[in-house]
Structure formats: structure tokens, C-alpha cells
Amino acid sequence: MSTTTSPAPARTVGGPDLPQQRTLRTAIPGPRSQELLARKSAAVASGVAHTVPIEAVAAGGGVVVDADGNSLIDLGSGIAVTSIGNAHPGVVAAVQEAVAQFTHTCFMISPYESYVAVAEALNRVTPGDHAKKSALFNSGAEAVENAVKIARRFTGKQAVVAFDHAYHGRTNLTMALTAKAMPYKAGFGPFASEVYRMPASYPFRDGLSGAEAAARAISAIEKQIGAADLAAVIIEPIQGEGGFIVPADGFLPVIVDWCRTNGVVFIADEVQTGFARTGEMFASELFGIVPDLITTAKGIAGGMPLAAVTGRAEIMDATHGGGLGGTYGGNPVACAAALASIDAFENEGLLERAREIGGILRARLESLQASDPRIGDVRGHGAMIAAEFVDPVTNAPDPALTSAVAKAAIAEGVIVLTCGTYGNVIRFLPPLSIPDHLLNEGLDVVAAALAAA
Ligand code: PLZ
Numbered sequence: 525m526s527t528t529t530s531p532a533p534a535r536t537v538g539g540p541d542l543p544q545q546r547t548l549r550t551a552i553p554g555p556r557s558q559e560l561l562a563r564k565s566a567a568v569a570s571g572v573a574h575t576v577p578i579e580a581v582a583a584g585g586g587v588v589v590d591a592d593g594n595s596l597i598d599l600g601s602g603i604a605v606t607s608i609g610n611a612h613p614g615v616v617a618a619v620q621e622a623v624a625q626f627t628h629t630c631f632m633i634s635p636y637e638s639y640v641a642v643a644e645a646l647n648r649v650t651p652g653d654h655a656k657k658s659a660l661f662n663s664g665a666e667a668v669e670n671a672v673k674i675a676r677r678f679t680g681k682q683a684v685v686a687f688d689h690a691y692h693g694r695t696n697l698t699m700a701l702t703a704k705a706m707p708y709k710a711g712f713g714p715f716a717s718e719v720y721r722m723p724a725s726y727p728f729r730d731g732l733s734g735a736e737a738a739a740r741a742i743s744a745i746e747k748q749i750g751a752a753d754l755a756a757v758i759i760e761p762i763q764g765e766g767g768f769i770v771p772a773d774g775f776l777p778v779i780v781d782w783c784r785t786n787g788v789v790f791i792a793d794e795v796q797t798g799f800a801r802t803g804e805m806f807a808s809e810l811f812g813i814v815p816d817l818i819t820t821a822k823g824i825a826g827g828m829p830l831a832a833v834t835g836r837a838e839i840m841d842a843t844h845g846g847g848l849g850g851t852y853g854g855n856p857v858a859c860a861a862a863l864a865s866i867d868a869f870e871n872e873g874l875l876e877r878a879r880e881i882g883g884i885l886r887a888r889l890e891s892l893q894a895s896d897p898r899i900g901d902v903r904g905h906g907a908m909i910a911a912e913f914v915d916p917v918t919n920a921p922d923p924a925l926t927s928a929v930a931k932a933a934i935a936e937g938v939i940v941l942t943c944g945t946y947g948n949v950i951r952f953l954p955p956l957s958i959p960d961h962l963l964n965e966g967l968d969v970v971a972a973a974l975a976a977a
Pocket residue numbers: 603662663664665666668691692693694760764765793794795796797821822
């Protein structure tokens with residue numbers, strides 16, 4: 525049998541020692557990447573799309589290296605996952621050690637220490653000093669599903685409130701919680717019942733104060749559902765896929781107070797905002813709120829698949845034995861990675877670094893906005909900052925401009941992601957390990973792409 529694949533390039537080791545530079549040796553995609561993408565279209569379901577047309581072979585610090593020898597600046601962290609840096613040496617060592625000991629026993633069959641240690645760490649680092657417990661899962665969506673199960677069991681009630689612009693996952697219950705039809709829900713119904721969508725706080729577009737937006741949401745909840753039937757309210761403290769929407773001051777605390785007064789479990793979905801991303805360990809802290817339950821994933825384990833629900837012990841313990849679990853939840857290799865990651869978040873100055881990155885991003889984007897009215901809004905916290913692109917006259921969302929700028933930046937070797945209900949937001953989620961010179965160069969490229977668009 526003959527093969528057309530050219531010889532594999534020398535193996536590249538990732539991590540922070542990779543040269544921290546943007547290098548374009550070929551057009552993006554280069555020939556080797558094109559070969560892989562052709563195999564992908566032949567072998568992988570077309571529903572699984574990709575944003576950056578490369579074959580990734582190594583990553584670390586602030587770069588992703590492809591099979592053609594191009595080194596791209598990473599302003600996406602694999603969607604807010606590799607916050608401590610890709611192939612972080614502590615994670616690599618912890619994974620290597622764990623994987624050589626045992627790869628799986630199933631925690632529900634034969635428990636092991638690393639799972640318990642991750643639960644202890646999560647109970648300690650999440651907001652609030654009340655007694656907490658945790659349960660571990662594989663993905664953000666699975667954590668969200670389980671948070672809802674736990675809240676229903678604890679309250680004996682069924683209804684769940686989610687908000688406009690929400691993203692909570694792609695499984696059946698989480699599709700129901702997610703707001704945007706295309707691409708997440710279109711054609712995939714029927715969706716789970718007893719999910720109610722309420723207006724959120726989107727200061728740039730609704731012009732409401734936090735108190736006004738909260739009053740609007742609470743009044744709708746009381747009229748359309750009623751606290752007597754409502755198990756939980758779930759919200760991302762800063763909405764991620766929906767457009768990095770930062771709620772107006774006061775919105776979240778009023779919602780939390782209402783939940784507490786009315787016997788409703790308040791769930792903060794911190795899958796995207798968690799673990800130093802926003803300059804606090806959790807975004808809830810930015811708003812002074814203490815959730816009853818918090819869902820985490822993404823940044824928790826340096827890229828290994830792991831997720832968690834953490835919350836008030838009495839709520840977490842309301843479920844009967846055997847009611848929670850899963851074959852792989854809290855896999856020992858992923859747990860080892862999580863312990864190394866949490867150690868990095870606590871001991872490598874990453875909260876401070878996220879704030880510094882936020883300062884650079886914000887200053888650069890605001891100065892661009894001052895001379896370019898197509899940037900309608902710059903918002904976010906820490907290393908989670910976005911620019912919303914609009915028609916300067918009508919303020920209407922401009923998704924075409926947004927995708928043109930993102931595509932042009934990627935072609936120039938800068939990985940940027942878009943988001944937003946209206947597809948008109950470019951989001952910046954760099955790894956906290958990115959050096960300043962790459963962050964600035966990445967922003968130069970985005971600015972040039974915008975000027976040319
Ligand atoms: N909750 C707040 O951001 C995942 C989704 C990308 P999983 N966001 C990225 C895509 O197009 O699939 C996310 C999130 C929030 C839950 C999830 C779901 O996390 O680990 O992707 O299941």
C-alpha cells in the first residue's frame with residue numbers, strides 16, 4: 525500500500541522552553557497542515573469544526589507550533605483551558621508520575637488519594653468559608669448537569685432558570701440551558717423540560733443598572749415560574765460564549781439574595797471564568813457573591829479533562845449514595861494534573877499576572893476604540909477581555925467585520941477566537957504564561973487586521 529504522507533518532522537517538545545516568537549515559514553495552512561485537514565474532512569464528522577487551520581504539534585508559554593514549523597501567538601488558550609501555560613512542567617511531571625502508577629480504578633470502585641486531594645483543594649479555594657464538598661466529572665457540561673441534579677434533589681423542586689446569552693454545554697440538559705440556537709441547538713431538539721430563560725444584564729445593549737436588570741429578571745421569574753417550583757438559578761458570572769458580557773454592578777448580588785430568601789439554589793457556572801482567568805481565583809469574587817454551588821472545568825487541570833461541582837456540604841450531601849458518579853469522573857491522571865495546576869495558580873503569581881495582562885489588553889483595545897468607532901465596547905476582567913464590533917451609526921452588531929478581522933489575524937499567525945450571541949465579539953483569553961512582547965505583537969496584528977478590514 526502506498527502512502528502520500530511526507531516524513532514526519534522531528535518531534536517537538538512543548539512547554540515554556542519553546543522559542544517565544546511568532547514565526548511564519550509557510551502560508552497558514554502550510555502543506556503538512558493541509559494534509560491533516562484533508563484527512564480530517566475524510567475521517568472526522570463534519571459537525572466537529574475548527575477555527576485555526578493548522579496541525580498543532582507543540583505548545584507552551586504563549587505559542588502554538590504547527591507541523592510546518594510555524595509558531596503562532598496563542599490568544600485563546602484552547603478556550604480558556606491552558607491558563608497556567610500549555611505543557612506546564614509541573615503538570616507534565618505530575619501526569620508522567622501518575623500515569624506510571626495506575627491509569628484507572630474507577631473512583632466508585634476503588635478510591636484513591638488524588639481525587640480526595642482535589643476535592644479538598646476545591647473546597648478550600650472556591651468562594652465562601654462555609655463547609656463544602658465536591659464531586660468530580662469529565663467536562664464542563666457534565667458538571668453543569670450534575671449541579672442541576674443536586675439542586676433538584678436538595679430542594680425537591682424541578683424548574684431551573686438560565687439567562688439570555690448563556691452557554692452551559694452541548695449535552696441535552698445543557699443545550700436546553702444554552703441560549704444560542706446556531707450552532708449549538710439547531711436541529712438537536714427536543715430539549716429538556718423545566719428550563720426557563722430570563723433576561724440577563726448586558727449594560728452595553730440594555731442600558732439598565734444592575735438593580736434594574738435584576739428587578740426585571742426577578743419579576744419575570746416570579747410571574748412565570750414562582751419560587752415554590754424553582755430549584756435553581758444558574759448563571760456565568762461573566763458570560764463567556766455569549767460575548768464576555770460583564771453584568772452591571774449589583775445585578776448578581778441581588779439575584780443571589782433573592783435565591784437565598786426564596787429557597788432557590790444559586791449555581792455559578794465558572795467553567796470559563798474560573799482559576800485566575802479574571803484576576804481573581806473565581807469571577808464570583810469580583811462581584812462579592814458566594815454561590816451555593818459552583819461548576820468548574822477548563823483551567824482546573826492544565827488541559828487534562830476534569831470538571832467539578834463544589835458547594836455547600838448540606839446541598840452536596842442531599843443526594844443518595846450512588847446518585848452521582850460516572851466511570852471516568854476524577855480520573856487519577858487528570859487529578860494529578862489538577863493538583864499541579866492548582867499549586868501553580870496559588871504559587872506562581874498568576875492572579876497578579878492575569879491582572880497585568882488585563883491592563884495591557886484593555887489599554888490597547890481602548891486606544892484602538894478611541895480612533896475606531898467600529899469597536900463599540902471593550903469589556904472584561906483580567907485575561908478575559910473582549911471587543912464588540914458594531915456599525916458605528918446604528919450600533920448594530922457587525923459579525924462580518926468580526927470574522928474578517930479574526931481570520932486575517934489567524935492568517936498572520938495570531939490565534940484569536942470570536943464569540944457572542946450576535947457573533948460580533950473578539951475575545952482575548954491568552955495563557956497567563958504569555959510574555960508581554962507576544963501579547964503586544966498579537967495586538968499589533970489584530971489592530972492591522974482591523975485597519976485593513
Ligand atoms: N459552561 C461557561 O464556557 C465551555 C465551548 C466550546 P465543556 N465553553 C466552550 C464549544 O463550542 O463547545 C463551557 C463554558 C461554560 C460550560 C461549558 C461546557 O464545558 O467542557 O465544553 O463541556
